[in-house]
Amino acid sequence: MKGLFVLLVLSFTVSLSAEALPSGEEFLKMDLDKALPLIESLSKEDSKILVSELRTEVKKSYAKADHFYFLISHLEEIQAIEKEQARLRSLLWVYGLAFFLFFGFLGFLLLRQRQAIRDINQMLGK
Numbered sequence: 001m002k003g004l005f006v007l008l009v010l011s012f013t014v015s016l017s018a019e020a021l022p023s024g025e026e027f028l029k030m031d032l033d034k035a036l037p038l039i040e041s042l043s044k045e046d047s048k049i050l051v052s053e054l055r056t057e058v059k060k061s062y063a064k065a066d067h068f069y070f071l072i073s074h075l076e077e078i079q080a081i082e083k084e085q086a087r088l089r090s091l092l093w094v095y096g097l098a099f100f101l102f103f104g105f106l107g108f109l110l111l112r113q114r115q116a117i118r119d120i121n122q123m124l125g126k
Contacts, residue, residue: 021046024053 023040027035027050042050058065 021050024050024057024093027054028057 022030022038027038030038039047039050055065055069058069062068
């Protein structure tokens with residue numbers, strides 16, 4: 001019974017979110033400050049629907065919209081990959097530094113332990 005209730009609530013929520021999503025034409029006419037929060041809250045499926053609607057709307061006024069869309073998306077992917085590679089290089093440096101510090105500290109502890117054992121042995125007269 002609880003599972004059925006949860007299923008009904010989820011389906012109602014999904015239907016409300018689908019109804020609240022503006023069309024592609026409305027998005028194009030919408031102010032950018034109002035559109036950004038809506039775009040950030042979209043799910044993957046809703047964003048796919050919106051992209052296809054926007055492409056249909058833009059094709060009405062610009063026949064080569066698909067070519068333009070492909071080029072822009074490809075260039076943005078290249079930029080995103082380059083940024084991610086720079087982040088990964090920085091992360092690699094952080095890991096290397098952490099590795100160096102950890103083993104430096106471990107070596108320091110081992111040396112101090114050996115010295116402490118020597119001092120204890122000297123105190124005991126061995």
